[in-house]
Amino acid sequence: MNNEETEFRIEVPCRHLRNKEMYYQEHGQADDEFSSGLFWCGKTHESFGPDGQPSGKNECCRGRSCYIS
Amino acid sequence: MATAKWPAIDKRTLIGKRIDRADGPVKAAGVARYSFDINRPGMLWAKLVVSPHARAELVSIDVSEAASMPGVKATWKDDSLLGKEVQYIGQIVAAVAAETEEIAQEAAGKVKAQYKPLAHQANDRDPTLSKDKPATRNTGNVDEAFAKADVKVEGEYGIPVITHCCLESHGQVAELRNDELHVWPSTQAVSSYADVSISDASGVPRNKIRVDCQYMGGGFGSKFNPGKWGVISSALAKQAGRPVKLMLDRDLELMIAGNRPSAFAKIKVGAMKDGTLTAMETEVWGTAGMGGGVPQQIPYVIDRIPNVRLTAKRIQTNRGPAAAWRAPNHPQSCFLTMSALADTAAALKMDELEFFLKAVQLSARAEVYSEELRIAADLIGYKQKAHLRGDPSGGSVKRGLGMSVHTWGGRGHPSECDVTINPDGSVEAKLGSQDLGTGNRTVIAIVVAETLGLPLEAVRIEIGRNAYPTSGGSGGSTTVGGVSTSSRFAATDALNALFAVVAPKMGVQPDALEANGGYIRQIDKPDNRISWRNACALLGVNSITKRGVNVPGESEKQGFISQGVGGVQMADVSVDIETGVATINEMVAVQDCGMIIDLKTAESQVYGSLIMGVAYALYEEAIYDLKTGRMLNADMEFYRLSGLKDVGKLKVHMMTSKAYDDRGIIGLGEPPVISPGAAIANAVANAVGVRVPHLPLTPDRVIAALQKGGII
Missing domain, CATH: 3.90.1170.50 (Aldehyde oxidase/xanthine dehydrogenase, a/b hammerhead)
Incomplete structure (x- = not known):
């Protein structure tokens, strides 16, 4: 398996996607009933990205015009 | 050899005691530089x-x-x-x-x-404005359960956008x-x-x-x-x-630096005559600005109601963005759920305490909530003061009691800490953590001093810089568990390194030693001892520095930390039905948080939460002009917080028995701020005889509810 295949299989969120849980949880900890559900863009520092659309774990994915891996 | 395991309750000299905040004097003197x-x-x-x-x-x-x-x-x-x-x-x-x-x-x-x-679109009160596909959740057979229910109680409730209103912007x-x-x-x-x-x-x-x-x-x-x-x-x-x-200037602080999302809901509850809850159906909507979602933890805590249907609709608005607000989503979900449950108790003409004692059997921690409800009832004098909905006494001032229950996670975060023992006997702990005004410095000092058998003032705490070992951000009530564990590990390792130097001089093995009362001594022969200062002098010119690392999953398995707390709050209010003014007579908070490091600081967290909770129950609301989308009260004159005269008498009871202590440390920053809105709103309903459906419970809303209910 080459690196390109590996990268394609692993869904990497945009490097600018942020939420508060990133600041204190262990890597890879799953969402639970205590998750805020609030995301922001580390590029715009707004709740929406450079394209004006909302930030979120389901939104800030490969294929979006402002996505950066 | 010292072990990192938390000391037995009867062996502790500092942990769990009521200790003043380390940063109290510099803040009181105005010396602390924000x-x-x-x-x-x-x-x-x-x-x-x-x-x-x-x-x-x-x-x-x-x-x-x-x-x-x-x-x-x-x-x-x-x-x-x-x-x-x-x-x-x-x-x-x-x-x-x-x-x-x-x-x-x-x-x-x-x-x-x-x-x-x-x-633009600034309206968050009309669910038809939601453009998303609603989130849904279905459990059991809701329609059948409602058909069989003895009573069906329907209500509409709302909790508005409020701001964080940080006093330092x-x-x-x-x-x-x-x-x-x-x-x-x-x-x-x-x-x-x-x-x-x-x-x-x-x-x-x-x-x-x-x-x-x-x-x-x-x-x-x-x-x-x-x-x-x-x-x-x-x-x-x-x-x-x-x-x-x-x-940020104050107006921008309130407009753009984050706010708590709103939540409005239509809730229908099905119950049997004896108070058994059988069904709940909820349509909830609200706004977090352009992003975010809407609180969906409904039913809250009482989450084992067998038949549940939830529809959640996010409304995007052209307003300042939401940010996580102390226990994100929980105060809203709690207010909506507890209001509907108290209305169900009223419809059944059932004593509210009896109803909630039955309801919490449908929670994950029934025994904890049952015990806490009874303690809170005793503390507030429930038996003496309670009445069914609507104060039957004459006069224009009506008095009532209300209650609520809540939960939170609070497992300690990843944290690294360096503890250094110097040849002159001085000790310092360094970690890249922060004290939000909650007592973090104090907690770390207590743990390190306790571990080394030293007085609190012997330990210097260095935090607040990213040059220090990495420690988690202070969110999710994770700080006390994170920093206490990493500092405990570091101090234990440093002490053992000192034991290794001292033991040969004392003619014993390192594992025969303990640190106690400013001495290092032989455990089974305490008279064989050396003062801390002299022991450290044996280090010559070299300090000992050891790093402690908290890996939350591992520390939880080993019993250092845990997660999942429960709390109960009750409110005693008076409401003048001529003016609509609601006044807090007393608030009682009963809270568990596992093992407590500093009882005074823990209680202080709860007192602060009650004060913050009174504010969002009675006063706080970010008011927007729908025509312009502008926040109209972005200042401290019209965005009101609680003053001293507003909060009434506050009683805090921490659950401190061995069973709670044995769970290890659990965070406390968020849970006690979840229930006040619900408890106060239920108390107001109990006083005046009708539900005031929307927070904050301002005089105009109280009067409107009284008029609608035919009370005045």
Whole structure:
């Protein structure tokens, strides 16, 4: 398996996607009933990205015009 | 050999005692320097230019006139927004830095930004405005359960957008010096604050960014990231070659620095005559601005009702953005659920305490809530004061009791700590954590001093800098578990290293020693001892430094920390039905948080939560003009918080038995702020005989509910 295949299989969120849980949880900890559900863009520092659309774990994915891996 | 395991309750000298805050004297004396207090030599002041439109296309930004003003040293504008939409009033488009705050303010007014206004949407109260596919959840057979229920109780409830209202606003001071960027932010996350956006703005890589936050004035979940203000001040400092202070003015603090999402709901509850809950159907909607979602933890705590249907609708609005607010989603879900349950008890003409004691059997921790409900009832004098809904006594002032239950997680975060024992006997602990005003310094000092058998004042705590070992941000009530465990591990390892040096001199093996009362002594022969100072002198010129690392999953398995707490709150209120004014007589909070490090600081967290809770129950609301999308009360005169006379008598009871202690440490920052709104609203309903459906319970809302209910 080459690196390109590996990268394609692993869904990497945009490097600018942020939420508060990133600041204190262990890597890879799953969402639970205590998750805020609030995301922001580390590029715009707004709740929406450079394209004006909302930030979120389901939104800030490969294929979006402002996505950066 | 010292072990890191928490000492037995009867062996503790500091842990669990009621100990004053280490930072109390410097704060009381006004000596503590908050980030807002930092003034650097040659420092410039920055002011922001923001959108006056709730939605518009940004056509152009011209900073030339502002830049040419005497005293203006740097300007910044967001060219990436040109031709795109600004999405709320207050969205930052430009900034200026000048010699004085006054010049900066005047120059900001000379920035010319042209907009093409567009239609906006600021209404969060109409669920038909939601454009998303609703989130849904179904359990059991709701329709069948309602058909069989003895009573079906329907209500509509609402809890508005409120702001964090941090008394120290968001922002930072930035200074480029010797190829390094020094920043003094007001932040909840010292170790991870220096995000890539600051590097990009300043041209300084993260390994040369020095973050320093010794004292900060409240964050409540809104101060993890640098924010646009952090990025802009770094860029302005680079451009001007001088330090720049950019802290938000109060109006912008309230408008753009984060808020708690609203939640409105229609709830239908099905129950049997004996109070058994059989079904709940909820349609909930609200706004978090342009992003986020809507609280969905409904039914809250009483989440084992067998038949549940939930539909959740997010409404996007052109308003300032939401940010995590102390126990995100839980105060809203709690208020909506507990209001509906209390209305069900009233419809059944059932004593509310008896009803809730039955209801909590449908929770994950029935025994804990049952015990806490009984304790709270005793503390508030429930038997003496309780009555069914509607105070039957004469006169215009009606009195009532209300209650609520809540939960939270609170497992300690990843944390690393260095503890150093010096040859002169002095001790220091360093970690990249932060004290939000909650007692973090005190907690760390207690753990290290207890571990080393020293008095509290023998330990120096160094936090607030990203140069120290990495520690998690203060969110999710994770700090006390994280820092206590890492500092315990570090102090234990350092002590064992000292034992290894001392033991041969005492003629024993290291594992025969313990630290106690300022001495290192033989466990089974305490008279064979050496003073701490003399023991450390044996180190010669070399200090001992050991690092402790808290890996949450591992520490939880080993019993150092845990998660999942329960709490009960009750409120005793009086309501004048002629004026509509609700007054708090007394609030009682009963709370578990596992093993307690400092009982006084723990109680203080709960007292603070009650005060904050009274504010959002009775006073706080971000009021928006739907025509313009502007927040109308973005100041401290019309955005009201609780004053001392507003909060009544507060009683706090911490659950401290061995069974709770054995669970290990669990965070406490968030849980006690969840219930006050629900408990107070239920007390008001119990007093006046009708539900006042929307928080805050302002006189006009109380009067309207009384009129609708035919009470007046």
